[in-house]
Amino acid sequence: MKPPTIEFYPDIMEDGLKAAWDLVIANKPHYDPPFFMEPLNNINLQEIKKVCEPFLTKNLKNIIVLGTGGSIQTLLALQYLAVMPRHIIPLPSSRPSELKETLKTTSPKDSVVVPISRGGETLDINSTICLFKNYPMLALAARGTMFDLVMSFNATIMDVPDLSGRFAGACTNVGIVPAYLAGIKVKEFLDGTIAGYKIYNLEADISQNMALKFAAFLFYLSQKGFTNVFSMPYSRWLEGSVGLFVQELSESTGKDGKGLLGTSQPAPICQHSVLELILGGKYGHSFPLIWELHTDPDNLDLQSSLPSLSGRTALDVIQYQTDATFEAILSRGLPAAKISIESPTERNIGQLIAFIQSTIYYLCLMLDINWADNPMVIIGKQICNDAMTQNLTDSQRRANREKEAKEKIDSVFSL
Numbered sequence: 001m002k003p004p005t006i007e008f009y010p011d012i013m014e015d016g017l018k019a020a021w022d023l024v025i026a027n028k029p030h031y032d033p034p035f036f037m038e039p040l041n042n043i044n045l046q047e048i049k050k051v052c053e054p055f056l057t058k059n060l061k062n063i064i065v066l067g068t069g070g071s072i073q074t075l076l077a078l079q080y081l082a083v084m085p086r087h088i089i090p091l092p093s094s095r096p097s098e099l100k101e102t103l104k105t106t107s108p109k110d111s112v113v114v115p116i117s118r119g120g121e122t123l124d125i126n127s128t129i130c131l132f133k134n135y136p137m138l139a140l141a142a143r144g145t146m147f148d149l150v151m152s153f154n155a156t157i158m159d160v161p162d163l164s165g166r167f168a169g170a171c172t173n174v175g176i177v178p179a180y181l182a183g184i185k186v187k188e189f190l191d192g193t194i195a196g197y198k199i200y201n202l203e204a205d206i207s208q209n210m211a212l213k214f215a216a217f218l219f220y221l222s223q224k225g226f227t228n229v230f231s232m233p234y235s236r237w238l239e240g241s242v243g244l245f246v247q248e249l250s251e252s253t254g255k256d257g258k259g260l261l262g263t264s265q266p267a268p269i270c271q272h273s274v275l276e277l278i279l280g281g282k283y284g285h286s287f288p289l290i291w292e293l294h295t296d297p298d299n300l301d302l303q304s305s306l307p308s309l310s311g312r313t314a315l316d317v318i319q320y321q322t323d324a325t326f327e328a329i330l331s332r333g334l335p336a337a338k339i340s341i342e343s344p345t346e347r348n349i350g351q352l353i354a355f356i357q358s359t360i361y362y363l364c365l366m367l368d369i370n371w372a373d374n375p376m377v378i379i380g381k382q383i384c385n386d387a388m389t390q391n392l393t394d395s396q397r398r399a400n401r402e403k404e405a406k407e408k409i410d411s412v413f414s415l
Contacts, residue, residue: 001192001347003199003210004355008337009330012216014207020216021206024365028202031370034361035163037197039171039190042161048173048180051158055112055136055181061085062106063181064132067116067174068092068124070165071140073247074175076240077349083183093124099131108135114178118160120144123384138181140173164372166248170353185346192350200358211355214337215362221287221335222260222367228286230278231264232271234322237344238291239266241352248360251374258367267291268321275325279332288329290338292322297343 012020035041065072065088072090079088089102113132117125121144129149137155141147142162150157158173169175170193180186198204200211218229229249233242246262253259265274267290278286299315309317322338329336339355341348364371387397 001195001345001351002342003196003351004339004341004348006210006214006337006339006355008214008217009335012213012220016220017206017213017216020219020362020366021212023219023368024202024212024362027365027368030368031365032372034167034357034371036167036171036357037201039193039197042163042168042172043176043190045176045187045190048158048177048186051156052138052177052180054156055138059110060112060181062087062089062102062111063178064089064091064102064106064111064113064135065116065178066091066113066125066128066132068122069247070167070169071116071118071122071125071174072169073166073240073244074169074353075178077244077353078175078179078184078189078346079182079240080237080344081182081184081346081349086182088178088182091128094127099128103131106135111135112181113137114140114181115146115150116140116160116174116178117144117146118142118162118165118174120146120148121381121385122146123381123388138177140177166244166251167357167372169244170350170357188346189350192345192347193354194350195347196351196354197358200354211358212362214355215359215366217335217337218260218287218359218363219366222258225284226260226287226335228261228263229289230270230274230286231262231289231291232267232325233264233291234267234318235291235293235296235344236266237293237296238341239264241349241356242291244353245356245360248356249363251377252360252364252371253367253369255369255373255375258369260363268318268325271321271325275328278334279328283334288334288336290322290326290336292319292338292340293342293344294340295343 063086065075072092076090082088091098091102113135115125115129120141126145133153137150137153139150139155139157140160141150141157142160158177160174161172176186200209206212231242231246233239242264246264249260249262278288296315299313302309302312302314304310304312326336326338341352361371
């Protein structure tokens with residue numbers, strides 16, 4: 001097990017790191033302590049094993065997870081570690097194609113459905129759950145409409161603690177239960193997060209704390225006007241972790257007129273679609289962040305007849321592209337960074353998530369922002385719920401948008 005390595009330019013000078021640390025210490029008392037840095041405090045592995053046991057039949061192939069946002073993002077970082085023939089089918093919304101495909105390719109005989117919601121009022125979950133009422137169901141719920149629904153289905157229910165969802169997936173039933181059902185080594189994953197927090201926590205040496213250093217790097221870039229961190233994951237094994245980073249960065253820091261937007265696109269395809277803007281467009285809007293593996297369990301020899309590719313593997317080509325892209329970005333005078341993990345094991349992904357969550361926590365303290373809440377997200381949810389309750393037509397919904405635009409936007413923009 002190795003912690004992720006982080007290479008970034010420009011480096012943080014000692015005085016800058018000390019000033020960022022002083023902000024962390026000054027603002028820490030303003031907010032709740034980081035519960036996620038004690039991963040075993042909110043989980044009971046023995047209970048998980050006992051409750052899950054009846055679902056682990058020899059026919060089990062599909063773990064269908066109805067969850068969105070923080071309820072599913074940590075699981076997506078682990079999904080490719082599922083042990084065959086089991087695999088995870090994430091259904092984060094009511095998009096018809098995914099629902100239809102899942103219903104077509106699964107059955108109650110070879111599946112277990114895991115709906116997840118902390119508050120129980122998430123429309124994405126409540127709108128789809130009845131499609132699976134005849135499937136074996138292990139619900140992660142505590143209250144609200146979803147809780148009442150799964151009770152009516154006589155589903156097995158495990159608790160969801162009232163903690164910030166995007167940070168809770170790695171240390172509560174939310175992420176650990178479906179991972180365990182999929183055969184993922186959850187104890188090793190938790191061991192990885194624990195090892196990570198030992199080197200990233202508040203007591204660690206600030207000169208050796210890479211999460212603190214990277215948070216300071218992001219903080220100073222935000223002070224210089226950068227507004228977007230564009231992630232480029234060069235492996236599918238890393239895309240779930242990058243999704244967690246994008247959510248935690250955007251949802252945690254984006255308050256009080258402050259913060260950074262997290263965006264991403266799989267690499268190297270983004271070299272052909274987004275990189276031109278980053279290298280040749282307006283300077284200073286986006287900071288590129290590369291994510292890579294040192295070793296890939298899916299690597300294979302390309303068997304190429306081209307001289308430059310003779311004896312090369314697929315991962316060799318990816319790694320050359322990674323470093324060339326990194327150098328090209330730096331050659332344009334842009335700050336950039338690269339995060340690498342040795343291999344996508346449970347322990348290494350655990351350490352990576354510990355790094356991600358520690359970084360976001362420190363960045364929020366530097367910005368003097370509450371790391372745990374997301375007050376603006378409820379606006380769109382409430383509008384949607386009200387519109388569906390009132391059965392508003394398409395034209396009525398458009399009229400509401402036009403009204404809001406006239407009152408809130410037209411006086412600001414003259415196009």
